[in-house]
Amino acid sequence: MRVLAALSGGVDSAVAAARAVDAGHDVVGVHMALSRNRDQFRTGSRGCCSIEDAGDARRAADVLGIPYYVWDLSERFEETVVADFYAEYAAGRTPNPCVRCNEHIKFEALLDKGLALGFDAVCTGHYARIEDRADGTRELHRSADLAKDQSYVLAVMGPDRLARSMFPLCDAASKDDVRAEAAARGLGVSAKPDSYDICFVADGDTQGFLRDKFGARPGDIVDAAGRVVGAHDGAYAYTVGQRKGLAIGRPAPDGKPRYVLEVQPVTNRVVVGPAGDLEIAALVADDAGWLAHDAGPAAGDVGQAAGDAVPGPWIACSAQVRAHGATAAVRVRTLPGRALRVEVDRDAGGPGLRGVAPGQSVVLYDGTRVLGQATVSATERVTATAEVRG
Structure with missing residues (x-):
């Protein structure tokens, strides 16, 4: 060849x-x-x-x-x-x-x-x-x-x-x-040493790279109840699961660290909360693509049209949301418009899924085999008090 x-x-x-x-x-x-x-x-x-x-x-x-x-x-x-x-x-x-x-x-x-x-x-x-x-x-x-x-x-x-x-x-x-x-x-x-980080961010400072593009956009850092606990120079520089660089002067009531739970670009607010609120029960993802011919829309029809209105059957598999992250046992079904719903099997044990942000890729596996992937658009937290939608 x-x-x-x-x-x-x-x-x-x-x-x-x-x-x-x-x-x-x-x-x-x-x-x-x-x-x-x-x-x-x-x-x-x-x-x-x-x-x-x-x-x-x-x-x-x-x-x-x-x-x-x-x-x-x-x-x-x-x-x-x-x-x-x-x-x-x-x-x-x-x-x-x-x-x-x-x-x-x-x-x-x-x-x-x-x-x-x-x-x-x-x-x-x-x-x-x-x-x-x-x-x-x-x-x-x-x-x-x-x-x-x-x-x-x-x-x-x-x-x-x-x-x-x-x-x-x-x-x-x-x-x-x-x-x-x-x-x-x-x-x-x-x-030669391994390469890492984002190749087009010359000094490895992603926040600085974004700040050069978007400029300062001051706003509030709030808790899940909407109380202001700090300030930021641009919500665009934060990501779900982030702990460092929050610059929150007021400690949490329980004295434990707080993490970014949600980024709200319209209101320019960053929502923070305890680590437990990063655990998700389910996610929805868009632009699904399938590599496995025995999975996907209509139990194998990888050409599901955007107008199809019938969700597919549930498939048991595992999901990964970071390049070298752990996998979680899940069940997944296709939704109209090349979308997916992924629900974590919380009875299976294992690490589950934490700190998942809209925009991340979710990749589905059957053992070592890749079934398909999609881009996360929304997540639902395990905690009953909060649901994050992208």
């Missing part, structure tokens, strides 16, 4: 490309330039788009003996990932830019351009596993190394793009093993 290997400049993508070469594929490396102003991207190990990454990717391609190109996807990145980031925070929601990058850049813009140029598949260094079913369809599963599993951020890709994807690190036992393999292959990125 002709394979387009996405080379980020890190060790994972380099080893993934090397394995694709070993498998006999005709591999071409490409690095995605996601910003025209390269100075805004941090150097070092914090992000995945630092200035030196393009050079590291080129050197990896040279070692592997494959052609190498840089594709300018900066305009698409700005219009989708960065614009969505701003819009979601302005609406009092908490986005996941890595999910949006995988959706709009790595498995939409990159793959679509690759297919137009005659490539058969895109190869990336994600930690996830693809299984082929007897009927020719494909399933997305968690990787062998659960500590590095990235199936959560890949769940948004959809079945058509999954069919054109390769994840050669699917069976990697650990990141240490991948680094050792890179060193053995003579790849200079073998000891």
Whole structure:
């Protein structure tokens, strides 16, 4: 196969490309330039788009003996990932830019351009596993190394793009093993630190990044009863579950810490309360997409139209709301308009779901298999005194 290997400049993508070469594929490396102003991207190990990454990717391609190109996807990145980031925070929601990058850049813009140029598949260094079913369809599963599993951020890709994807690190036992393999292959990125945080927030200060965009918008911090307990410079800078940086001078009646329970962009208020109020009983999510052909609308009909008025049957599964968060036992049913209702099985034990914010992705699993995902739009708290609706 002709394979387009996405080379980020890190060790994972380099080893993934090397394995694709070993498998006999005709591999071409490409690095995605996601910003025209390269100075805004941090150097070092914090992000995945630092200035030196393009050079590291080129050197990896040279070692592997494959052609190498840089594709300018900066305009698409700005219009989708960065614009969505701003819009979601302005609406009092908490986005996941890595999910949006995988959706709009790595498995939409990159793959679509690759297919137009005659490539058969895109190869990336994600930690996830693809299984082929007897009927020719494909399933997305968690990787062998659960500590590095990235199936959560890949769940948004959809079945058509999954069919054109390769994840050669699917069976990697650990990141240490991948680094050792890179060193053995003579790849200079073998000891390069992992990237983390949001690549387009140059200094890692998300609140400062948002403040530069929106400016100061002073407002009240209130408790669940509406009593003013503090002040803020912009509700957009807060997210559900946040504890640090609240600057509340008045202690809670019980002396325990308070957390953000809700962000209200219309009233410009931030609602805080005790940790127990972060526990949710159910959530509603929109824009559902399904990878599993035996789940989803109408018990397998993944093409449910927005006008359908009949909810689907309840499905028992597990749900995850953060990239490396714990899963909770739930039951889920489809709602009209590509929506979902997810209810936590509180009798199953386990961690449940806490601090879930509108805008987060909820990914549904059957064991290691990804069933589908959607974007949280509303949550219902366990506590009888409060219900948060996004």
